[in-house]
Amino acid sequence: MTSSADPTSETRLPLEDYKRYGRQMILDGFGQLKLQQASVVVVGAGGLGCPALQYLAAAGVGTIGIIDHDTVELSNLQRQILHTEARIGIPKALSAAEAIKQINSHTRVQPVIEALTPANAAALLAPYDLILDCTDNLPVRYLLSDVAIGLGRPLVSGAAQQLDGQLCTYNLPLASGSGTGGRGPCFRCLFPRPPAPDMVGSCEELGVLGAVTGVIGNLQALEAIKIITGLHGECAYSTSIRAQLMTLVDGRPSLLMYSALAMPPFRSVKLRARRPTCAACGDEGQRIGGIEEIDYVAFCGGQRTDWEAKGLVEGGGSVTRRIRAKALKTILESEKSVRILDVRPRTEFGICHLPGSINIPIKDLVANPSAHLPSDMSSVGEAHKELDTYVICRLGNDSQLAVDALRSAGVKGNVKDLVGGLRAWAREVDESFPVY
Amino acid sequence: MSTISLKIELGGGLELLFSSQRSHRVTIPSRVPISESRAASGSPEDATADGETKPADLAYLIFWMRDNLLKERAELFVENGTVRPGVLVLVNDTDWELEGEGEYQLQDGDEIAHVISINFKENPFEEDQVYDAIAESNVEAPIEQTFLEIVGPAP
Ligand SMILES: [Zn+2]
Numbered sequence: 104m105t106s107s108a109d110p111t112s113e114t115r116l117p118l119e120d121y122k123r124y125g126r127q128m129i130l131d132g133f134g135q136l137k138l139q140q141a142s143v144v145v146v147g148a149g150g151l152g153c154p155a156l157q158y159l160a161a162a163g164v165g166t167i168g169i170i171d172h173d174t175v176e177l178s179n180l181q182r183q184i185l186h187t188e189a190r191i192g193i194p195k196a197l198s199a200a201e202a203i204k205q206i207n208s209h210t211r212v213q214p215v216i217e218a219l220t221p222a223n224a225a226a227l228l229a230p231y232d233l234i235l236d237c238t239d240n241l242p243v244r245y246l247l248s249d250v251a252i253g254l255g256r257p258l259v260s261g262a263a264q265q266l267d268g269q270l271c272t273y274n275l276p277l278a279s280g281s282g283t284g285g286r287g288p289c290f291r292c293l294f295p296r297p298p299a300p301d302m303v304g305s306c307e308e309l310g311v312l313g314a315v316t317g318v319i320g321n322l323q324a325l326e327a328i329k330i331i332t333g334l335h336g337e338c339a340y341s342t343s344i345r346a347q348l349m350t351l352v353d354g355r356p357s358l359l360m361y362s363a364l365a366m367p368p369f370r371s372v373k374l375r376a377r378r379p380t381c382a383a384c385g386d387e388g389q390r391i392g393g394i395e396e397i398d399y400v401a402f403c404g405g406q407r408t409d410w411e412a413k414g415l416v417e418g419g420g421s422v423t424r425r426i427r428a429k430a431l432k433t434i435l436e437s438e439k440s441v442r443i444l445d446v447r448p449r450t451e452f453g454i455c456h457l458p459g460s461i462n463i464p465i466k467d468l469v470a471n472p473s474a475h476l477p478s479d480m481s482s483v484g485e486a487h488k489e490l491d492t493y494v495i496c497r498l499g500n501d502s503q504l505a506v507d508a509l510r511s512a513g514v515k516g517n518v519k520d521l522v523g524g525l526r527a528w529a530r531e532v533d534e535s536f537p538v539y
Numbered sequence: 540m541s542t543i544s545l546k547i548e549l550g551g552g553l554e555l556l557f558s559s560q561r562s563h564r565v566t567i568p569s570r571v572p573i574s575e576s577r578a579a580s581g582s583p584e585d586a587t588a589d590g591e592t593k594p595a596d597l598a599y600l601i602f603w604m605r606d607n608l609l610k611e612r613a614e615l616f617v618e619n620g621t622v623r624p625g626v627l628v629l630v631n632d633t634d635w636e637l638e639g640e641g642e643y644q645l646q647d648g649d650e651i652a653h654v655i656s657i658n659f660k661e662n663p664f665e666e667d668q669v670y671d672a673i674a675e676s677n678v679e680a681p682i683e684q685t686f687l688e689i690v691g692p693a694p
Contacts, residue, residue, distance in 0.1 A: 298623055375636040375637055
């Protein structure tokens with residue numbers, strides 16, 4: 104007597120996998136074999152990529168690519184949950200590969216320690232059925248969308264910032280006859296033009312909570328599993344994942360927004376159809392513009408400013424406008440009484456500040472500089488009017504804006520700002536001062 | 540004069556331009572001068588001042604918000620007569636493109652959301668290598684021209 108199992112079902116799974124994946128295999132419509140045959144590439148092994156990789160590997164996705172050029176840093180561990188203290192300094196792609204190998208030794212893991220570029224993207228992504236965008240980088244986001252269109256792959260895209268996140272699958276296969284050429288919109292259909300980069304210098308970095316990147320990264324893994332196994336819509340059994348991805352019958356373009364503090368925290372938004380005129384995914388003959396010649400960085404407004412380096416530039420000409428950390432320390436240790444104005448946001452001031460410093464967030468200061476002139480900052484009176492003022496911030500950019508604002512409001516006395524901000528203070532003067 | 544009440548939701552950091560308040564309940568005139576959406580003063584009296592009016596639409600609301608709700612840096616909200624690129628406008632949880640964009644006629648009780656959907660400031664210093672690599676791999680492309688082609692005709 105031969106095996107009683109249906110030869111068209113899961114018979115090609117190793118015996119132990121029935122035990123390993125049984126709890127998900129008994130879900131209606133779940134195709135474990137499809138997961139095992141599938142290949143998924145995760146671009147970015149950071150806050151979104153780590154949880155996504157973790158669940159993809161645990162669920163039994165057969166082949167997983169990890170593309171990340173970066174190395175693990177201590178400040179990553181708060182949210183990039185596959186990396187460990189012991190792996191600080193090693194490439195994230197290798198660290199994540201090591202971690203998921205420990206979860207599932209059968210996973211074929213393919214780490215790539217390279218930055219994704221227009222030159223290498225198509226070749227690096229082509230071997231995979233599905234692409235996960237776990238980056239936080241606008242030029243790469245456009246690049247991934249364009250390449251996903253070229254390769255005909257769905258792109259499961261996640262984003263998280265502060266306490267909010269978003270999930271969207273671009274180039275999603277739709278029911279045929281929906282009048283949209285069988286595909287949902289691409290990133291470029293939604294955002295034909297990138298936003299102009301902020302013109303005003305900022306030392307403020309937006310935070311993010313690890314549990315929030317975790318929510319979105321998990322959702323990306325879930326979306327990938329839905330698409331691969333056919334849970335996204337009814338789908339005839341197919342031995343070819345890619346053929347199946349072309350024939351999904353369900354799926355309406357939508358974008359999921361998550362906001363941890365909102366009620367309800369999740370919101371699904373109905374999205375526009377694919378644009379026939381889209382430069383990337385538009386119809387032949389109707390497409391406006393092309394994407395072959397694009398310099399993605401320039402398209403997105405040029406290089407991202409390195410605010411830390413910028414805050415260290417002493418500035419041409421007026422040497423008297425700025426002060427270095429060591430010189431400020433000497434002044435603070437002298438008998439001279441001075442005013443220290445810290446223009447960081449209140450929360451950051453609460454984390455750490457120089458003793459005796461006053462906090463006036465840059466936003467408040469710039470909105471109404473004359474309200475914050477030295478004579479108004481303390482009630483000590485006339486004698487303090489001529490006090491020297493030293494303005495400090497995190498990296499030394501906002502403090503320059505503050506000095507400009509105070510001068511234009513007619514401040515009396517000497518006003519200077521700290522080159523490199525508190526980051527430089529910690530490096531050059533006080534190693535025990537917290538760096539965040 | 541008759542008015543309509545709307546709930547305005549802001550997200551993705553856009554709320555920072557609006558007193559850091561994510562949710563606003565506003566009342567606007569139900570009919571507005573035809574020219575209003577191009578140069579809105581936002582004052583209801585103007586609507587009756589000279590002649591022709593139209594039902595208040597989304598294009599009007601964007602300028603009304605700029606003139607009545609916005610607290611700083613208008614250029615980060617409005618650009619070239621519409622919302623800045625990167626901001627997704629939603630009418631009752633539906634992409635405004637499906638509702639006629641600026642021409643959508645506002646209904647009493649509508650919930651209008653403006654969300655910055657692309658904004659990537661996390662780890663601004665860690666990604667520089669990616670930028671460098673991308674920049675290096677590109678021969679000089681006619682950016683201006685390509686850009687104009689991509690933008691295409693105004694919707
Ligand atoms: Zn498109």
